[in-house]
Amino acid sequence: xxxxxxxxSGFIYFxxxxxxxxxxxxxxxxxxxxxxxxxxxxxxxxxxxxxxxxSSVMFGAIFGxxxxxxxxxxxxxxxxxxxxxxxxxxxxxxxxxxxxxxQYYLIGVRILLGLAVGAASxxxxxxxxxxxxxxxxxxxxxxxxTMIVSGMLLxxxxxxxxxxxxxxxxxxxxxxxxxxxxxxxxxxxLRLPESPxxxxxxxxxxxxxxxxxxxxxxxxxxxxxxxQIQETAKEEKNxxxxxxxxxxxxxxxxxxxxxxxxxxxxxxxxxxNAIFYYIPLIVEKATGHAARSALMWPIIQGIILVAGSxxxxxxxxxxxxxxxxxxxxxxMGLSFILPAILNFFIPNASPMMIVAFLCIYVxxxxxxxxxLTWVIVGEIFPLAIRGRASGLASSFNWIGSFLVGLLFPIxxxxxxxxxxxxxxGVICILGxxxxxxxxxxxxxxxxxxxxxxGERAAN
Numbered sequence: 507x508x509x510x511x512x513x514x515s516g517f518i519y520f521x522x523x524x525x526x527x528x529x530x531x532x533x534x535x536x537x538x539x540x541x542x543x544x545x546x547x548x549x550x551x552x553x554x555x556x557x558x559x560x561s562s563v564m565f566g567a568i569f570g571x572x573x574x575x576x577x578x579x580x581x582x583x584x585x586x587x588x589x590x591x592x593x594x595x596x597x598x599x600x601x602x603x604x605x606x607x608x609q610y611y612l613i614g615v616r617i618l619l620g621l622a623v624g625a626a627s628x629x630x631x632x633x634x635x636x637x638x639x640x641x642x643x644x645x646x647x648x649x650x651x652t653m654i655v656s657g658m659l660l661x662x663x664x665x666x667x668x669x670x671x672x673x674x675x676x677x678x679x680x681x682x683x684x685x686x687x688x689x690x691x692x693x694x695x696l697r698l699p700e701s702p703x704x705x706x707x708x709x710x711x712x713x714x715x716x717x718x719x720x721x722x723x724x725x726x727x728x729x730x731x732x733x734q735i736q737e738t739a740k741e742e743k744n745x746x747x748x749x750x751x752x753x754x755x756x757x758x759x760x761x762x763x764x765x766x767x768x769x770x771x772x773x774x775x776x777x778x779n780a781i782f783y784y785i786p787l788i789v790e791k792a793t794g795h796a797a798r799s800a801l802m803w804p805i806i807q808g809i810i811l812v813a814g815s816x817x818x819x820x821x822x823x824x825x826x827x828x829x830x831x832x833x834x835x836x837x838m839g840l841s842f843i844l845p846a847i848l849n850f851f852i853p854n855a856s857p858m859m860i861v862a863f864l865c866i867y868v869x870x871x872x873x874x875x876x877x878l879t880w881v882i883v884g885e886i887f888p889l890a891i892r893g894r895a896s897g898l899a900s901s902f903n904w905i906g907s908f909l910v911g912l913l914f915p916i917x918x919x920x921x922x923x924x925x926x927x928x929x930x931g932v933i934c935i936l937g938x939x940x941x942x943x944x945x946x947x948x949x950x951x952x953x954x955x956x957x958x959x960g961e962r963a964a965n
Contacts, residue, residue, distance in 0.1 A: 513699060515721050521694035522633050523649040525587055525626035527687045528594050530657025532623055533907075534782060535684060536560050537804045538665020539677040541786055541796070546673040547607055553915040555609055560783050561911030562613045566620020567627065567904035574625035575632075575897020582708075583633040583701045586625060591695065593622035594688035602682025606674070620904075627880075628900035632892060635884030635953070636701040637721060639731075651877030652815040657687070658782065659808030666801045703889060706735050734954055735889075754895055759888060762960035763895050765945045766886040769831075770899035772937035773879040774906025776838060777930030778871050780914040781807065781864050787915070788864070791923060792857040803861070807868050814872020827878055827949050828941055834874025835938035841867035842931030846924040860923060875937075879903070885948045888957040 540560065544550050570590075578586045597619030604612045630650050664683060668676045705714035711732070718728045754763045781788070785807055789800040821830075845860045887895035917926045946959050 513697060513720050517694075518637060518698060518720060519634070519649060521691070521698055522637060523630055523653045524687075524691045524694055525590065525630045526650045526653030527657040527660070528591070528684065528691060529623055529626045529630075530654040530659075531661045531684050531687060532563060532594075532598075532619060532657075533779070534658035534661035534804070534808070535665065535680050536563075537783055537785060538662060538669070538801050539680040540784075541801075542669075542673045542677040542680075546677065547609065549609075553919045557912040557915045558613050559609065559616065560915075561908045562616035563620040563623055564779075564904050564908035564911055566617035567624030568620075568901045568908060570621035570624025571628040571900025571904060572624075572894075572897040573621070575628045575894050575900065578629055578632070578704075579892075579894070582704050583629050583636070584695060584698050587629050587633070587695050587698075588692060590622040590625040590629065591688050591692035593618065593625075595685045595692070597622060598682055598684035598688060601684075602678045604678070624900055624904055627903065628897045631880040631884035632896045633701055635881075636703040637717075639722065639727075649819070650880055652812070652819065655808065655811035655815050655872065655876070659805070659812050660687075662801070662804035662808045666805055669801050702732075703735055706732065707889070711736075734952065737954075751894065751898075754891055754898065758961055759891055759895070761963040762886050762888065762946075762956070763891070763898070766883050766895060767899045767902050768940055769879050769882050769945060770903040771906050772933070772940060773875050774903050774910060775930075776835070776871075776875065776934045776937055777842065777910055777914075777927065778868075778876070779907050779910050780926075780930065781868060783911050784914055785864075788923060789861060791918065792860060806865070810865060810868045811872045811876070814869055815877060818873040818877045821873070822877070822881070823949065825949075826947050827882060828945060828947050830874045831878055831941045831945075832938050834870045834878075835934050835941065837870040838867050838875070839931045839934030839938070841870070842927040842934060846928035846931075849922075849924045860927070864927075882945070882948060885951075885953065886946075886956055886960075888960065889953065 536559070540556065543559070544556065549555055574586050574590065597615055600615045601612065601619065604615065634650055661680070661684075665680050668679055670676075671679070699717040699720065700713070702714040702717045705711075705717065714735075715728060715732060718731060722728045722731065753759065782804075785803050786800040789803050790796060793800075841863045845863045848855055848859065883896055883899045887899075914926065946956070946963070948956050951959070
């Protein structure tokens with residue numbers, strides 16, 4: 507009898523988080539493609555169309571996150587990640603062959619692509635949190651953020667390398683090349699196992715034990731974890747059958763759902779993606795130089811993001827989640843508010859001052875709110891509602907991202923950039939207040955212990 511080949515844990519964790527590469531590439535690629543698309547289609551004075559083309563991916567992601575959350579509870583995390591990868595491939599190719607002046611075609615295709623982006627944002631954190639042991643969950647879930655920002659940096663580098671091509675060809679290649687990592691993801695996920703928690707929920711105990719054998723070093727640890735998951739699943743079997751959208755607001759779950767969804771929403775309404783989507787146009791408005799000549803700035807932002815995500819991997823399980831979110835949100839808020847204050851008192855200050863403060867914002871965002879949002883979304887929801895609650899959190903996250911992407915060019919057309927970023931700064935401070943008053947600490951707790959925290963808060 508041929509012994510079954512064991513799947514290395516590193517392979518599982520790597521490809522489990524690889525969806526983040528696509529997520530990052532697709533939200534980052536338009537940063538560099540937009541200046542070329544504007545010139546090719548003559549959209550320089552069309553703030554509304556620019557906003558819709560940029561934010562259409564996020565609009566689709568609103569629905570992709572919610573839909574994937576529901577379907578993953580029925581079909582499994584792995585199968586839904588495979589479907590998402592296929593949609594990525596199709597959407598990327600269709601984006602690259604958009605007809606000239608096909609604004610509405612491109613918006614429609616990017617909404618389709620957004621379904622896959624939203625699915626990845628909901629599925630990857632849930633999959634990683636269910637595979638990782640509690641003591642490493644923050645660090646391993648943080649790999650998702652490293653993948654996302656690496657995908658963004660990859661898209662910025664591709665944009666920079668293609669910037670000397672003819673306009674019509676440059677932006678098409680930038681968008682179409684997303685099909686390459688999507689294909690890699692599909693091939694990698696074909697070898698991935700299903701989440702052990704999903705397998706136990708589906709009464710596939712032997713398969714769950716086999717998967718945990720890939721990931722846990724001791725038999726006692728495997729037995730203990732299976733027993734704990736089984737006990738939780740048994741208690742929640744009836745709740746599972748009744749787990750409607752209304753159940754998310756029931757007394758038993760409301761506290762944790764509100765906390766997780768609130769963190770996900772604040773992450774986007776704080777305005778980070780205004781920087782990531784529009785940094786060349788921000789530099790153009792600040793300096794007067796053409797946006798297509800400012801494509802080194804996205805790379806600088808991408809390097810800061812990747813460095814910050816690596817810092818997070820080191821500190822993820824050494825500091826409390828709430829402490830890091832409080833630190834990050836405070837500095838982020840000040841980085842947005844101070845340029846407006848300084849510009850009021852020193853009107854002739856260097857226009858690049860705002861870009862310098864944006865770099866400070868990105869640095870602190872990169873190792874606090876960026877990764878920790880998805881760590882908390884993966885940790886905080888009880889098993890009975892995790893699929894739907896994760897999808898809801900992802901959808902609220904993408905609603906914020908969509909509105910920021912859509913409204914930022916419209917807002918900066920009617921007021922100064924400093925004023926727009928000051929508004930985001932106030933939202934950052936409100937996010938800190940939310941963390942301090944409404945979000946429980948989750949570091950070091952098992953998923954079952956976190957559920958107990960929510961139940962005590964409801965009583």
